[in-house]
Amino acid sequence: MKILTKLPNSRREPPGLEWTILKKLPKVLFAGTLIPLAISLSGRLFEPQGTAAEIAKHIKSVDIMCIATVVTLWMAALTVAIGCCVVVIMKGPAYVADAYEVPDSERPWQR
Numbered sequence: 568m569k570i571l572t573k574l575p576n577s578r579r580e581p582p583g584l585e586w587t588i589l590k591k592l593p594k595v596l597f598a599g600t601l602i603p604l605a606i607s608l609s610g611r612l613f614e615p616q617g618t619a620a621e622i623a624k625h626i627k628s629v630d631i632m633c634i635a636t637v638v639t640l641w642m643a644a645l646t647v648a649i650g651c652c653v654v655v656i657m658k659g660p661a662y663v664a665d666a667y668e669v670p671d672s673e674r675p676w677q678r
Contacts, residue, residue, distance in 0.1 A: 585651040606633055
């Protein structure tokens with residue numbers, strides 16, 4: 568038994584901006600992860616002047632900001648990807664699920 572059945576005369580909408588966004592997401596994620604990583608590495612290579620405690624505090628602060636930026640970017644990209652998938656599903660063919668019969672109705676086939 569099939570879970571969902573296609574409606575006989577349903578039409579698909581042409582693909583639009585959602586596919587363009589989905590195709591660009593890997594590049595955006597790669598660049599958005601690489602840039603904070605480069606900032607973090609440059610903070611280690613070009614250490615600021617000061618005591619050892621100040622340098623450690625600076626590196627720790629830069630790392631925390633970079634991690635927060637990457638996590639925020641990935642969560643935003645996941646949200647956009649979910650939205651694009653919803654649009655792709657909505658533009659697809661129409662499906663009908665199994666009918667829900669109301670047991671306490673006198674005529675369950677009529678509404």
